[in-house]
Amino acid sequence: MANKTAAVAAPTNKKSWTSYIGEYGAFIALVFLVVVISVVSPEFRTAGNFLNLLRQATFNGLIAFGMTCVILSDGIDLSVGSTLALSAVICAKLIMQGVPAILAMIIALISGTLLGVVSGLLVTKGRLQPFIATLITMTAYRGFALILTDGKPISNIAKSIGDRPNQFAFKLMGKGNLFGKIPIPAILLIFALVVFFFVLNKTTFGRKVYATGSNAKCAKLVGVNITKTKVIVYAISGFMSALTGLILISRLDSAQPTLGDGYELDAIAAVALGGTSMSGGRGKITGTIAGVLIIAVLNNGMNLLEVSTYYQDVIKAVVILVAVLSDRKR
Amino acid sequence: MKIEMKGINKAFGSNQVLKDAGFVLEDGEVHALMGENGAGKSTLMKILTGVYTRDAGTVIVDGKEVIYKSPQEAEKAGIVFIYQELNVLFDLTVEENLFMGKEITKGFGICDKKAMRKKAQEAMDKMGVKIPINAVMSDLSVGQQQMVEICKALMVDAKVLIMDEPTAALTQSETEGLFKLIKSLRQKGVSIVYISHRMEEIFELCDRITILRDGTYVGTEKIKDINMDDIVRMMIGREIGVRFPARDAKIGKEMLRVEGLTKGKTFKDVNFSVKAGEVLGVSGLMGAGRTEIMHAIFGNLPFESGKIFIEGKEVAIKNAREAINAGIGFITEDRKTEGLLLEKSISENIALANLGKISDKSVVKKSKVDELVKKGIDEFHIKCFGPDHECNNLSGGNQQKVVFAKWVYTDPKILILDEPTRGVDIGAKKEIYSVINNLAAKGVAIILVSSELPEVLGMSDRIMVVHEGKITGIIDAKEADQEKVMTLATGGTL
Structure with missing residues (x-):
């Protein structure tokens, strides 16, 4: 009899234990990584390095936030890297031709959003699989970026800006600091996190995104406009890519048509690490930020520990595999 | 084939789904299994066919105690479960579905299409069903897909068929066809466990009925000795009263x-x-x-x-x-x-x-x-x-x-x-x-x-x-x- 009760009780305990891991798995892994690397590398645990790490995380983070929305709606956006490059090139090109930097930056953000809308329309109105639709836009946008620049980088952008306020605005995006210490990109990342958290959790739009990814047929029948919801998530993803592009060119003071190549994979990895279901409907933005930080900590830590770049990729792959497997047990 | 299930217990986590459940299936009968949703009908059948393991109880098939560890083992013994959500590969043809996992080969894994087609056609003819064996599953109606599933079961010489709500998605004429088939199978000595919520069907088709309530065996009766009210009372453990409550509504514009x-x-x-x-x-x-x-x-x-x-x-x-x-x-x-x-x-x-x-x-x-x-x-x-x-x-x-x-x-x-x-x-x-x-x-x-x-x-x-x-x-x-x-x-x- 005692045996039997144990058999009944055991699965319940186990279940709550795994669901606990599933819920906070990414954060537990993050804390674990930070502690381990802090112990072995004194350089890692300095405040300066943490701020540096946060700035490095920004590029992937901003893109991964947009990607989270797309994946939650049962889509995927492979075009983020190309969108980043094309918007960045547009911005640089406009500045070189004398358009005020602030205006050029706004135009770049609008361009990125519209490029996302195109992907969204291909998915909804064009009825293409998201993977194929964004594979097409990914290829096309990269091509346009190369055409616009003739394949050459646009350099010394800041110098070519005549008036001070515009030059300041352009430099601020990537190189600026708050109180002389906290990088502006890191502040943008935290601000974006708050906005995305609010939109996904507290607004009717957030509910529609989850519902669309969970069961589009059912959502449609209760009056959710699936087409609109999907187009908006791709637009968000495009906007975030363009924003990341602006930070990048400000930091590098140069816009290359090959910018952001392969960024889509890091973003998708971060979303997956954060426990978001690749088939949509389930996931959290807090998971994504944990995933982004895990990747950033790994990159930063392995560099400080002078791990060979060849091994770095393998280690990253193992971490992602373990995280995704532990998530599946849920 | 005679099946006896006794004192079956099953819990999922802290949720006790079956408690002292069971029933007896005789050779060549159509046996209705009824109970409210969550009464444990499907779970009991899944334990019989090795989908789930049991926590306690015995299953005796033809006098021998058995434990099937997988649906494949149960199928080998001649017990096949036809699920409500049909288990078919929609993109493949009827013949490919019938032989999935048991293809006839010429050796070296090369399929003997001709032999399979012939055997599939024979099986269809034996059932008296006209479904083109080279048709793609998704082009067939739900009723036809179900017939293919039954055919698949008969091709492995099933002696017991378990059907879970088989008529839920069938048209009237398809239902009639299914009933005809079930009756002819009964004559050939095949036993059928029939799970359904539709009283009318139970009375038309079944010989005996077993009722489960909250995972527990309530009783078994001959259909001709029982009426609808008795069944309802056994299922819910109380009188339900009138089936359709009266309405007090004014019809307006x-x-x-x-x-x-x-x-x-x-x-x-x-x-x-x-x-x-x-x-x-x-x-x-x-x-x-x-x-x-x-x-x-x-x-x-x-x-x-x-x-x-x-x-x-x-x-x-x-x-x-x-x-x-x-x-x-x-x-x-x-x-x-x-x-x-x-x-x-x-x-x-x-x-x-x-x-x-x-x-x-x-x-x-x-x-x-x-x-x-x-x-x-x-x-x-x-x-x-x-x-x-x-x-x-x-x-x-x-x-x-x-x-x-x-x-x-x-x-x-x-x-x-x-x-x-x-x-x-x-x-x-x-x-x-x-x-x-x-x-x-x-x-x-x-x-x-x-x-x-x-x-x-x-x-x-x-x-x-x-x-x-x-x-x-x-x-x-x-x-x-x-x-x-x-x-x-x-x-x-x-």
Whole structure:
């Protein structure tokens, strides 16, 4: 009899234990990584390095936030890297031709959003699989970026800006600091996190995104406009890519048509690490930020520990595999 | 083959699903297994066929105690489970499905197509079913797909077939075909376990009946010694009283009128109207176009010509949102794929349909959500752990109550119900009937589409019958009976 009760009780305990891991798995892994690397590398645990790490995380983070929305709606956006490059090139090109930097930056953000809308329309109105639709836009946008620049980088952008306020605005995006210490990109990342958290959790739009990814047929029948919801998530993803592009060119003071190549994979990895279901409907933005930080900590830590770049990729792959497997047990 | 299951216990986590359950299946009989949703019928059968392991109890097959570790082992012994959600590969042909995993080869893994085709054809002929064996599964009707599944079972010499709600998606003639087949199998000595909620079928088809309640064996009776009331009493453990509760509703002005609605061959020149407080039953065979007409009214299916009037005003509804704004609610036929976000909570499901009510300038107000959902759970007697209970883990009846709750709070003036009690047990059915009556009493115009004739007859004020996309008659429920409706449904005239 005692045996039997144990058999009944055991699965319940186990279940709550795994669901606990599933819920906070990414954060537990993050804390674990930070502690381990802090112990072995004194350089890692300095405040300066943490701020540096946060700035490095920004590029992937901003893109991964947009990607989270797309994946939650049962889509995927492979075009983020190309969108980043094309918007960045547009911005640089406009500045070189004398358009005020602030205006050029706004135009770049609008361009990125519209490029996302195109992907969204291909998915909804064009009825293409998201993977194929964004594979097409990914290829096309990269091509346009190369055409616009003739394949050459646009350099010394800041110098070519005549008036001070515009030059300041352009430099601020990537190189600026708050109180002389906290990088502006890191502040943008935290601000974006708050906005995305609010939109996904507290607004009717957030509910529609989850519902669309969970069961589009059912959502449609209760009056959710699936087409609109999907187009908006791709637009968000495009906007975030363009924003990341602006930070990048400000930091590098140069816009290359090959910018952001392969960024889509890091973003998708971060979303997956954060426990978001690749088939949509389930996931959290807090998971994504944990995933982004895990990747950033790994990159930063392995560099400080002078791990060979060849091994770095393998280690990253193992971490992602373990995280995704532990998530599946849920 | 004789099967005896005794004292079966099974728990999933802390949830005791079976407690001292069991039954005895004799050679060559059709044995009904009945019980409310969650009574443990499917679980008991899954234990028999090795899908689940048991915590306690014995299974004796032909005098020997057995434990099948997998469905394959059970199949080898001659016991095959045909699930309600058919287990077929839709992109492959009939023949490929029949031989999946047991292909005849010429050696080296090269398929012997000719031999397989011949054997498949023989098996089909033996069953007396005409289905082209090179047809792709997805091109067949659900009834035909089911026949293929049965054929697959017979090809491995099944001596026991377990069927879970086999007629749920079949047309009338397909159902008749299935019954004929079951009866001929019985003559050949095949035993059949028949799980169904449809009383009429049980009485037509089965020899004996075993009833389970809350995972426990209640009793076994010969069908000829028992009546419907006895079965219901055994299933729910108390008297249920009248099957269809009385309604106290005043029939008011016309709410919806449809004129000349046409879409190719799907439906043609459909004319009808529903008044406030009225329940219009819609009857007809599966595939007659009833569901399509409802989707057209709701803006979910474009139609070629025709007019729709709501409270006397013509409307042009292009999508579900406009339909909802115009005051129409629609509880669709398929609760699992269209009615609910299954992996989401009760709260999220009710909230999604009522986003306007629970938000302020697009920002969701948690207090409003909680208030609405709590009201829904209380008002509709949804049995759950709380608002966060995932819909997947609710019984069919409770899932349907969630669907009702989410629609009722959109305050519809016209509510379309498509098969609202399909797969719902008798206790929950009656609760749903009461909900329908309350809505009618509040002046909602209700369209009730149902394949269950007694339900249409018992609940409607008027009955509209559809045959091959055309309305063959609208009759007053007081003058209607089963025979009249069936005559119209099969294209006859009164």
